[in-house]
Amino acid sequence: MNARKRLEDSPIPTRIKLSLLWASLMSLYIYNDYFVLFVPGTIDGMAAGSMGPLGNYTDTKMIGVALILAIxxxxxxxxxxxxxxxxxxxxLTLGIVYAIIALLTLIGSPIFYKMVVCFQLVALALIIKLALRWT
Known part of the structure; x- marks a missing residue:
């Protein structure tokens, strides 16, 4: 007799799903920021103190950017x-806030960047959905 073995499929707790989605989101952030370094002029602009749409480098702006990534x-x-x-x-709160931030980054971005932001938005939508349905 050739019995099929069933793989165990334990339910994943909501808190673990949320944690994994935030980890996925962070990977998407990191890779998108890395890939944008290949856009001509980006590194020269950074060396000159340009922070793209944020204007020129200041300690206050860098603290803000650091917080946006640390959260x-x-x-x-x-x-x-x-x-x-x-x-x-x-x-719920941070999912909505970061979805707004992601939408704002679409303005004037290269097409590859926009594509990855779409994946970020899917992750954020799932975070919001899971948090809303959490009983």
Whole structure:
């Protein structure tokens, strides 16, 4: 008798799904920022202190950019350890905020960048959906 073996398919807790989505989002951020370095003039502009649409380098702008990247990176961990009610609120709020930020980055971006931002928006939509449906 040739019995088929079934693979175990355990349900994945919502907090782990959220954490994985934030990790995926961070990978998309990192790769998109890396790929944009290949656009002619980008590195020269950076060396001259240009921050693209943000204008010229200032410490305040860099602190803002650092926070914008540190928050979703922190959500990878926070989604899995904070109390469910707090995690739900954080995921809903930050999912919406980062979807708005992602939409703003579409303006004037190269086509490859826009494509990756679309994947970011899918991840963010899933974060919002999971947080909304979290019972």
């Amino acid at each position: 979703p990176a922190s959500m990878v961990f926070l989604s899995s350890i904070v109390a469910p009610r707090t995690s739900r609120i954080l995921n």
